[in-house]
Amino acid sequence: SWSSSDSVISTDSSGDAADPGSPYRVVLLGASGVGKTAFASIFAGAADSMDSDDCELCGDEVCEKEIEVDGEPVTITLLDTWDAEPDNEWAQERYMQTGDAYLLLYSITDRTSFLRASELRISLRRFHPAHHTPIILVGNKCDLVRRREVSVSEGRACAAVFDCKFIETSAAMQHNVWQAFHGIVRQLRLRRDSKEA
Ligand code: GDP
Numbered sequence: 001s002w003s004s005s006d007s008v009i010s011t012d013s014s015g016d017a018a019d020p021g022s023p024y025r026v027v028l029l030g031a032s033g034v035g036k037t038a039f040a041s042i043f044a045g046a047a048d049s050m051d052s053d054d055c056e057l058c059g060d061e062v063c064e065k066e067i068e069v070d071g072e073p074v075t076i077t078l079l080d081t082w083d084a085e086p087d088n089e090w091a092q093e094r095y096m097q098t099g100d101a102y103l104l105l106y107s108i109t110d111r112t113s114f115l116r117a118s119e120l121r122i123s124l125r126r127f128h129p130a131h132h133t134p135i136i137l138v139g140n141k142c143d144l145v146r147r148r149e150v151s152v153s154e155g156r157a158c159a160a161v162f163d164c165k166f167i168e169t170s171a172a173m174q175h176n177v178w179q180a181f182h183g184i185v186r187q188l189r190l191r192r193d194s195k196e197a
Helices: 036-044 089-098 111-127 152-161 177-196
Strands: 024-030 062-069 072-080 101-107 135-140 165-168
Touching (some): 024 177, 036 072, 036 101, 036 177, 062 177, 072 177, 101 111, 101 177, 111 135, 135 152, 152 165, 165 177
Parallel strands (some): 101 135
């Protein structure tokens, strides 16, 4: 439920100093099979078995949860998209429009998914022409070293061209996944702070 507070990660007793404010909408984008569902289940807490009630409003496509980043709570609404219908313009556009920030995933074992990430980045720019929408390019499945098709330097270079951050992750090993979520929150806060200034 919306009002339940026991699912909220507790902070120290100083109370309202760290108001999480309204949720940020973070959207997972990327080709089918790159690991979006795996990311979402780590976020939801299913994979690290803290508490299955940890996530409020969890469904197949959306999960809202309060986490703590740099000692400050923040509420994230995570939207898991599907890329099974790349020709379904309407569904694509809906996701492209609704996010405050984007994790743009590809698999390092699948060059086609890397190219798809570039296409999605270009579409995002159309919907968010201003340059301050936080986007992280995420090269997932970095545990599969022998099946690698996209090098780290290619990933990094692509992120530089597209003016976004870059990280390699392994959802299977739970490596760097939270770093990606925390990174997107830090970027959202930087943007918020520069707006308030
Ligand atoms: P989605 O279609 O983008 O939601 O992709 P899924 O999360 O369903 O992942 C597709 C497949 O890749 C599943 O079999 C996952 O178990 C597997 N997978 C996801 N992330 C990783 C990873 O980091 N490493 C490995 N080895 N497999 C992964």
